[in-house]
Amino acid sequence: MLDVRHATVAFSAPGGPLVRAVDDVSFTIPAGTFVVVIGTNGSGKSTLLGAIAGTVRLDAGSIHVAGHDLTGWRENRRARYVGRVFQDPRAGTASSLSVLENIAVAACRGRPVGLGWATPQKLRAEAAERLAAIQPGLEKRLDQPIGSMSGGQRQIVSLVMATWHRPELLLLDEHTAALDPASADRVVQATAKLVRDQKLTALMVTHSLKQAAGLGDRLLLVHRGKIALDVEGGAKRRLSPEDLTGRFDRLRRADQLDDPAARTLRDLYA
Numbered sequence: 055m056l057d058v059r060h061a062t063v064a065f066s067a068p069g070g071p072l073v074r075a076v077d078d079v080s081f082t083i084p085a086g087t088f089v090v091v092i093g094t095n096g097s098g099k100s101t102l103l104g105a106i107a108g109t110v111r112l113d114a115g116s117i118h119v120a121g122h123d124l125t126g127w128r129e130n131r132r133a134r135y136v137g138r139v140f141q142d143p144r145a146g147t148a149s150s151l152s153v154l155e156n157i158a159v160a161a162c163r164g165r166p167v168g169l170g171w172a173t174p175q176k177l178r179a180e181a182a183e184r185l186a187a188i189q190p191g192l193e194k195r196l197d198q199p200i201g202s203m204s205g206g207q208r209q210i211v212s213l214v215m216a217t218w219h220r221p222e223l224l225l226l227d228e229h230t231a232a233l234d235p236a237s238a239d240r241v242v243q244a245t246a247k248l249v250r251d252q253k254l255t256a257l258m259v260t261h262s263l264k265q266a267a268g269l270g271d272r273l274l275l276v277h278r279g280k281i282a283l284d285v286e287g288g289a290k291r292r293l294s295p296e297d298l299t300g301r302f303d304r305l306r307r308a309d310q311l312d313d314p315a316a317r318t319l320r321d322l323y324a
């Protein structure tokens with residue numbers, strides 16, 4: 055479970071205005087919920103995920119994951135509870151190491167020495183099983199350097215690594231954005247399967263309104279550092295990509311007005 059209370063992050067460029075990238079945001083995600091996060095460029099999605107992962111410091115508010123108050127924790131301490139896959143397939147994996155070696159690093163991370171994997175054979179078998187379950191064929195490539203694999207294959211391995219110890223929360227910030235459409239589709243399907251099979255709590259940022267409409271149990275639309283739309287259940291299932299395109303267009307039009315007029319327009323469509 056994720057509980058974000060009054061989270062606020064403000065940035066000020068020298069001489070520039072103060073930007074409230076995350077503006078007093080509160081929401082709770084029950085365990086086992088797959089949440090898709092959308093929003094225009096610069097709306098605050100990555101800052102929000104960074105604040106949860108510990109790469110961005112909160113100016114106010116708190117972050118709880120599975121009952122633990124992570125607010126003052128460093129990124130590496132949070133990693134025990136929070137798994138992540140990055141946009142760049144090269145981030146989070148070591149190119150010169152083999153697929154199995156990368157997985158071994160993930161399997162040992164945060165574990166006391168000696169409590170890792172009893173035998174290399176056991177780790178190999180488990181890694182092969184998990185890879186085969188989400189992309190059959192990948193289990194035959196355990197000994198290849200991960201740097202020799204395609205971006206899509208690398209993201210699948212990254213997913214297996216990030217979820218190896220079944221994190222309390224999985225954060226995905228546009229993890230398919232650097233891939234060609236066919237690979238992006240495969241990685242998204244693999245993500246959905248992994249989240250469903252392991253009953254993970256996940257937050258996935260995407261710019262694909264098709265993915266946003268078709269995936270997940272709940273959808274958050276972030277706009278100017280706030281949550282402008284929060285839908286789940288039947289209302290989420292009925293959302294089409296066209297509905298979301300319409301919402302985006304209205305938000306963009308509202309942005310061109312002065313603040314009171316924009317607020318009226320947003321309330322009208324909320």
Ligand SMILES: Nc1ncnc2c1ncn2[C@@H]1O[C@H](COP(=O)(O)OP(=O)(O)OP(=O)(O)O)[C@@H](O)[C@H]1O
Nearest residue numbers: 065066073075093094095096097098099100101102
């Ligand atoms: N380190 C930083 N220093 C100053 N301003 C920042 C910093 N990081 C983000 N911002 C600003 O905060 C706002 C939110 O940025 P953020 O990256 O969270 O948006 P986003 O929704 O992830 O956008 P995108 O869809 O382009 O990834 C933007 O105005 C951005 O310029």
Ligand SMILES: [Mg+2]
Nearest residue numbers: 099100101227
């Ligand atoms: Mg971003």
